[in-house]
Amino acid sequence: MERDKRDSQSVAGAPCWVTLLARELPASQAFYGDVLGWTYRPAGLGDDFCVALSDGQPVAGIGALASSLQVAVAWTPYFAVADVDAAAARIRERGATVAVGPLAFHSGRAALAADPDGAAFGIWEGAVRSDWTVGRGSAPAWLELRTRDIDDAARFYGEVLGWAPKSEEGYALTREEDHAVLSQDEQVVAKIRDGAVQASADPSLRPRWHVYYRVPEVSGSVAAALNSGGVLVSPHDASSALREATLRDPDGALFTVTAG
Template sequence: MVVERTATVRCVPAVPCWAGLTVRDMDAAQGFYGPLLGWEFVPGPDRWGPYVRATVDGVEVAGLSQLDAAWERPVAWTTYFGIESADRAADGVRERGGTLAVGPLAFDAGRVALAADPFGATFGIWEGEPGEDTWMTAPGAPAWIELRTADPFAAALFYGEVFRWDGRDPSEFEVRYEDERVVLRSGGHSVAALRLAHDLAPHWEVFFAVADTDATAHRATALGGRVLDGPADSPYGRVARLADPEGGRFSILTAPR
């Protein structure tokens, strides 16, 4: 179902502030994620093809874009970092051994680019209207973003230089080094981490909040998706890793009560 009510999403510099999914069948994707995560959908800019934004209680939480049939890009979730200048960040990607795949390109909410870090993890760059962190904890909204990579500290050096982590106001942005992971904090709360993982190809994983991880995982299989890992308890709550019917991978999280 498409609704007309929405809230403005703000670009938060230096941290992940948006998640986007590339799909091959827009109707099928909405038919899976809508009932699974309680999403409603609003039309978005269609300059590069069909695009909708998913909403929770009227707040935009994610974007779905349909791939052109000729594109070979896989169905996948992409994490977008906010930044004051997409062009400067794109230059930083190239200068520090990463790969710039697309852009920067102008669209209705600013400028955007797609890139990969030197270890192969893909991510997005978004230059838009700056604002405070708007990530929600309500079911259906992104609750956590995590880079899984073989060397989180080397990755942190790359992202820190591209997104200018040094020198930012510590009351608004903070980087913490904890054991084998690097944690990003924005607006006084943790929003993302870079952590050690040898069992998967480097990638940014999106965790969506749900009221009941086990029930949501069961619902995902009923809707044509797959459970890849879990459900299992973790220090952050009960988690499961899922794949949608087209293979797009993501995680769900029920925070401890």
């Protein structure tokens, strides 16, 4: 996370960053550079971390996964909280897990958690970027939680992050026919959908947070991904008329490119 004028208390509950811990940082940088046109600069956290840029604006953080950690590579969203210790306590009280932290960084404190269904997410207390907002600019188009039960997930995140069914300020969570929508000022920042299978052998079916990135041409990004060792997960066939496609990078991390 990088230093900025805003702090997490002023945007509590908001998605404030996304990260990827890759098996090999240079290979991951090359893949996302080819697929999404990203360039990179140091993150100020050592040689094993960088900030991905789109047209010079920050998009995400990418780091090297320690070789001793045998965990799945995945995109992980972080949410702003006013007090990381209090948020970590709320997570544990509701039957979920705080796997790492809270840890101190140069501009704040963070913890990595898993919700009751096992979907990984992070919480962050400290400085946040004023030029990064989901749904706007270079930030992801939106985030999506794939879970087993929409209402259970909405209750958990609402209690942990302060999302409310209706709110004049802050982040409001609205239940729709087959999903829930998190929004601020009518801007969709996240969605919650059910249908995930906790014990599935297929990573795409397990509970998880999923990141959507806007691209100028979906078919071009798909072709670049396939050429760089990625896999097209859905739809099964690429075409020039594609409006959305889910991809798996060479390390196994899932993400979606969208023209929407």
